[in-house]
Every structure is written in C-alpha cells, then in structure tokens.
Amino acid sequence: MEIKIEHNPGSLVNDLGVTSWPIWTCEASQFPWSYEEKETCYILEGEVIVTHDGGKDVIIKAGDLVIFPKGMSCHWNIVMPIRKHYKFG
Numbered sequence: 001m002e003i004k005i006e007h008n009p010g011s012l013v014n015d016l017g018v019t020s021w022p023i024w025t026c027e028a029s030q031f032p033w034s035y036e037e038k039e040t041c042y043i044l045e046g047e048v049i050v051t052h053d054g055g056k057d058v059i060i061k062a063g064d065l066v067i068f069p070k071g072m073s074c075h076w077n078i079v080m081p082i083r084k085h086y087k088f089g
Contacts, residue, residue, distance in 0.1 A: 001072045003058050009042070009065040018065075021085040026078055028064045034073045037088050041066050046082035046086060051075045 006012065013019075023044070043064045050058045052074040060066055068074075 001052065001069045003052060003060075003069075003072070003074075004067040005060065006065040007061060012065060013042055014039070016065075016087075018085045018087075021087045023083060024086050025031070025081065025083045027081050028078050030075065030077045032073070032075050035068045035070055037071045039068045039086055039088050041068075041084045041086040044085065045080075046078065046084075047080040048082055049076070049077040049079060055077045 021042075024041075043060055043062050043066065045062050047059065047061045050060060052058070052072055
C-alpha cells in the first residue's frame with residue numbers, strides 16, 4: 001500500500017471540487033490511524049509525518065493533495081497544526 005501525493009496539484013483541486021469537502025483540523029499530536037476506506041485530502045495548512053506499515057516516513061505539507069488507500073494502517077505525527085479538506089470513498 002502506498003500513499004499518493006501530488007505536490008502543487010494546480011487545477012486538479014478545482015476539478016475535484018475540493019473546496020466543497022469538509023474541513024478537519026488537529027493540533028500538533030501523534031496517534032495511530034487505520035483507513036477503513038480510501039481518503040483523498042488537500043492540506044491547507046501544517047505539516048505531518050505519516051509512517052505507514054513497513055516503516056516508510058512520508059512528509060505531507062500545505063499544498064499537497066494526498067490519497068490514502070483503503071486498509072492502510074499508519075502513525076500520524078503532526079509537526080505543525082493541520083487543516084485539511086477531506087473526502088472518503
């Protein structure tokens with residue numbers, strides 16, 4: 001399983017209708033997380049290091065469009081408070 005990141009997604013954000021998606025925020029913290037379904041998100045603010053099974057660290061920052069696959073288990077380390085649009089499914 002792999003986290004897909006589009007740095008500087010440009011018009012893709014508008015094409016997907018990202019601004020109509022809900023917003024989730026979280027202060028600096030660490031926690032385990034499992035995805036019961038695919039999540040697509042667009043990071044508005046902040047930075048997080050996600051370590052997925054297998055131990056690979058992925059750095060995600062403001063401006064990134066990210067897809068987490070269904071069934072992935074990982075650990076979130078929010079370095080700078082996160083604010084993101086998100087959509088499941």
